[in-house]
Amino acid sequence: MLVDVDITQKAPVGRPRGFDADEALERAMLVFWEQGYEGASLTDLTSAMGITRTSMYAAFGNKEELFRKALERYTEGPAAYGGWALKEPTAREVAAAFLAGSVRTSTCPGLPAGCLGVQGSLAAGDPGQVARDTLTAWRNEGCSRLRERFQRAVDEGDLPPGTDPELLARYVMTVANGIAVQAASGAGRDALQKVADMALRNWPPA
Amino acid sequence: MLVDVDITQKAPVGRPRGFDADEALERAMLVFWEQGYEGASLTDLTSAMGITRTSMYAAFGNKEELFRKALERYTEGPAAYGGWALKEPTAREVAAAFLAGSVRTSTCPGLPAGCLGVQGSLAAGDPGQVARDTLTAWRNEGCSRLRERFQRAVDEGDLPPGTDPELLARYVMTVANGIAVQAASGAGRDALQKVADMALRNWPPA
DNA sequence: AAATTTTGCTACCGATCGGTACTGAACGGA
DNA sequence: TCCGTTCAGTACCGATCGGTAGCAAAATTT
Numbered sequence: 001m002l003v004d005v006d007i008t009q010k011a012p013v014g015r016p017r018g019f020d021a022d023e024a025l026e027r028a029m030l031v032f033w034e035q036g037y038e039g040a041s042l043t044d045l046t047s048a049m050g051i052t053r054t055s056m057y058a059a060f061g062n063k064e065e066l067f068r069k070a071l072e073r074y075t076e077g078p079a080a081y082g083g084w085a086l087k088e089p090t091a092r093e094v095a096a097a098f099l100a101g102s103v104r105t106s107t108c109p110g111l112p113a114g115c116l117g118v119q120g121s122l123a124a125g126d127p128g129q130v131a132r133d134t135l136t137a138w139r140n141e142g143c144s145r146l147r148e149r150f151q152r153a154v155d156e157g158d159l160p161p162g163t164d165p166e167l168l169a170r171y172v173m174t175v176a177n178g179i180a181v182q183a184a185s186g187a188g189r190d191a192l193q194k195v196a197d198m199a200l201r202n203w204p205p206a
Numbered sequence: 207m208l209v210d211v212d213i214t215q216k217a218p219v220g221r222p223r224g225f226d227a228d229e230a231l232e233r234a235m236l237v238f239w240e241q242g243y244e245g246a247s248l249t250d251l252t253s254a255m256g257i258t259r260t261s262m263y264a265a266f267g268n269k270e271e272l273f274r275k276a277l278e279r280y281t282e283g284p285a286a287y288g289g290w291a292l293k294e295p296t297a298r299e300v301a302a303a304f305l306a307g308s309v310r311t312s313t314c315p316g317l318p319a320g321c322l323g324v325q326g327s328l329a330a331g332d333p334g335q336v337a338r339d340t341l342t343a344w345r346n347e348g349c350s351r352l353r354e355r356f357q358r359a360v361d362e363g364d365l366p367p368g369t370d371p372e373l374l375a376r377y378v379m380t381v382a383n384g385i386a387v388q389a390a391s392g393a394g395r396d397a398l399q400k401v402a403d404m405a406l407r408n409w410p411p412a
Numbered sequence: 413a414a415a416t417t418t419t420g421c422t423a424c425c426g427a428t429c430g431g432t433a434c435t436g437a438a439c440g441g442a
Numbered sequence: 443t444c445c446g447t448t449c450a451g452t453a454c455c456g457a458t459c460g461g462t463a464g465c466a467a468a469a470t471t472t
Contacts, residue, residue: 014416016418034329041460043459044331055419058418119329167400173388174405175405176384184342185345195377198377263432419469424464432453438447438450440447441447
């Protein structure tokens with residue numbers, strides 16, 4: 001059996017889709033962010049995306065897949081501060097950048113308050129457990145990235161020997177998660193940045 | 207028009223209810239805690255409560271009222287540590303007791319992980335906005351209680367003059383909320399207690 | 413121009429949602 | 443004992459849930 005591999009990526013036979021899939025995904029992400037997985041109905045989603053149910057299923061699979069892809073977009077978009085923070089030179093700057101990014105994204109004007117990775121689905125009934133588990137894994141993944149980064153900082157002498165990277169990572173992630181909840185409760189950016197500053201006042205010295 | 211006022215409270219005419227309303231409410235609270243407001247269907251709730259839909263509506267009103275009453279029970283039960291913590295003699299002990307209580311309740315074996323006041327409803331669609339607002343008010347109420355307590359601590363000299371009680375309260379509540387999210391993500395009691403300890407290492411001296 | 417493929421649309425699927433009408437039985441007060 | 447009230451249970455309400463079938467129009471390939 002011969003298979004034609006599309007090298008030029010220019011030959012999608014048939015009528016091309018009439019909407020921007022990226023922008024549609026962006027809209028879906030915002031709805032999930034604001035209303036959570038269970039609270040976002042297909043009607044909410046598709047009307048925000050500007051497409052019909054048929055087009056949505058053809059382009060994204062189903063609601064769970066749409067959520068997964070929206071989370072990926074969230075990770076590379078509003079939550080990209082997580083990856084950037086890991087590149088800071090010192091552990092303390094990593095933590096500060098991570099918390100500052102969390103504050104900024106959770107309180108961004110024009111965007112939903114809080115964090116999709118937290119309020120997307122913390123507790124759910126049967127039909128929403130896949131989404132819930134996906135988000136749990138997402139948060140724990142972030143925690144692991146921080147831990148690895150702090151472990152490196154210990155190895156490099158950036159953090160005092162004997163420092164527990166696991167604890168530090170959990171601590172930073174806990175504060176970030178709390179910031180997200182507080183933002184969803186209506187807390188403002190300045191107040192939360194002060195909280196983030198306070199959370200770093202006891203950081204291990206270099 | 208004459209009205210008979212029931213002074214003895216011993217004359218409920220008609221057939222008495224055949225179930226323990228308190229225990230039924232307890233069961234409902236657990237379902238809301240585990241699955242959230244939107245994720246808990248009436249079928250889930252009533253089958254856990256061991257009563258029929260009719261009895262539930264007669265005894266508690268509707269789903270929103272049931273949730274409100276379940277939250278009250280949660281406040282006086284698993285979340286009673288909040289009230290106890292305020293009675294500690296010093297601000298630092300208040301904060302420590304609050305966070306320790308948050309860790310214990312969020313990771314109690316046999317109970318759902320996390321905090322009903324957080325994961326009950328952080329983001330919701332239209333039908334769940336009342337529950338969401340109720341929880342937001344509940345969390346902000348807790349924040350206010352802490353602020354008042356810390357204000358008193360400042361007035362009494364327990365905290366250094368110039369200390370910002372609002373910031374302290376927000377800080378403690380943020381960490382507690384983060385602990386709840388972490389517990390819902392599977393974090394264990396010991397790990398979270400270490401996080402709570404770390405969060406208090408920079409507490410203002412007395 | 414023919415062939416192919418996806419579009420956008422309506423209408424619909426079975427299942428479940430929160431909530432209620434109706435019924436017969438069980439209980440208390442008179 | 444009889445009346446009045448509330449019980450628990452079933453069956454059902456309209457609405458909405460996530461997901462699809464079928465179709466004519468549109469757009470790209472060959």
